[in-house]
Amino acid sequence: MSFDNLDTLYRQVIMDHYKNPRNKGSLQDSVTVDMNNPTCGDRIHLTMKIEDGKVIDAKFEGEGCSISMSSASMMTEAIKGQTIENALKLSKIFSDMMQGKEYDDDIDLGDIEALQGVSKFPARIKCATLAWKAMEKGVRSEVE
Template identity: 85%
Template sequence: MSFNANLDTLYRQVIMDHYKNPRNKGSLEDSITIDMNNPTCGDRIHLTLNIENGVVKDAKFDGEGCSISMASASMMTQAIKGQEVDTALKLSKIFSDMMQGKDYDDSIDLGDIEALAGVSKFPARIKCATLSWKAMEKGVSQE
């Protein structure tokens, strides 16, 4: 088995782990609430954010959709918790560039998010992967 095939298998496993065992699933009280959906495929997300003094103190999501959409939401909430809003937005820009197949800033460790890089090869799935990130951008702009 080639290195790339092993990497693809690992990435699929990471995505399925986040889908089957989502991190930060649920809802927060007294929070910024964002509801978004992707009418093309039926993915929907309910994102709640607690932001204090320019820092994302907590983030939770609920919703339904494909494995890529839900795994991306799980990874996104993990990545932004404890980050300054500016850093969360920078992560979103990096993720967007990665989804578009562009060169992206690799100065920040993306962790599990890197597993979604292959989605860029499937244009119809990019909206699935970016839905939660768009919700987060909308949410932090309400702060």
């Protein structure tokens, strides 16, 4: 597949998650994290059910650009059913990808891979990582 076709496909995946977000909403009796990106106004309200060291469910609400909201949608899909350890590992891989570093490509990132082009736009990296930072904060609060 040519680079232009791949770029188009990735854009379509991002827009699909933006227009049809997965896991939109809020959970009761859950770990709750509110974060925002003051430079662009993106904000997220993330709720997660964590039991026995595992992310049972995750939902988000918020406002922001297509990168921020689609990343939140992809992140909630990726962490549901994962152990805290695996959720944090996914976050590390995502962070490395955003920084243009080598990352463990043995793990199937699914739709998340569509965001790798964001690394070429440093001003947009904070948009893409907002939900991931919120997740890290939430799961770490459960471990401490």
